[in-house]
Amino acid sequence: MFNKQQPEPQMVMSESYKKWRGMIFLVTPGQVELTIKEPNRVFGVILDVGVKDRNSNAAFVFSTAAFANGETTFFPSPGGAVMGLGNNPQVAEISKSIVSMGQIFLVKARRRTPHLVKPLAEQMIDKRQVKK
Numbered sequence: 001m002f003n004k005q006q007p008e009p010q011m012v013m014s015e016s017y018k019k020w021r022g023m024i025f026l027v028t029p030g031q032v033e034l035t036i037k038e039p040n041r042v043f044g045v046i047l048d049v050g051v052k053d054r055n056s057n058a059a060f061v062f063s064t065a066a067f068a069n070g071e072t073t074f075f076p077s078p079g080g081a082v083m084g085l086g087n088n089p090q091v092a093e094i095s096k097s098i099v100s101m102g103q104i105f106l107v108k109a110r111r112r113t114p115h116l117v118k119p120l121a122e123q124m125i126d127k128r129q130v131k132k
Contacts, residue, residue, distance in 0.1 A: 009052045009059035014079035017063075024065050024073075032067040043068045045102040066095035 027044060029036075034043040047064045061077040070092025072085040086092040 007057055009057050011059045011061075011077070013061075013077045016079050016081070017075055017077045020073075020075050020081065021063070027067070029068075032071060033069040040106060042099055042102040042106055045098050047098070066098040068096065068099045070095045 024044075024046065029041070029043045032043050034041070044065060044067045047066070049062045051060045051062065052058070053060070063075045063077070065071075065073045065075075067086070070086040072091050072095040073081060073083045074085060075081040075083075086095055
């Protein structure tokens, strides 16, 4: 009676977000001023937060890219990126800390198909359906 099946959220993703998402995974250590030549050295972290609008049934992803040199970008999937956030010293330090934490969690990381957000949207759906 209360377990009504909800329609699948519709992912909102601009073309500019798709292009950014594809390019962000092509960044090299040298582009973020990392000169350490260690295998498996983390030089960037992508943080994705999935959100579903209850009123419109639209799903969004808010992505932040943090790099070893402090460069930071915020890009919501509907569009409207804010780039160059690492110019602010406080943001740059936080970004560097996030990358350092990424190194710690690297042992627990698993390879995902880069630049595809659909698995994230599917996870949102799966988590919603698991709740009882």
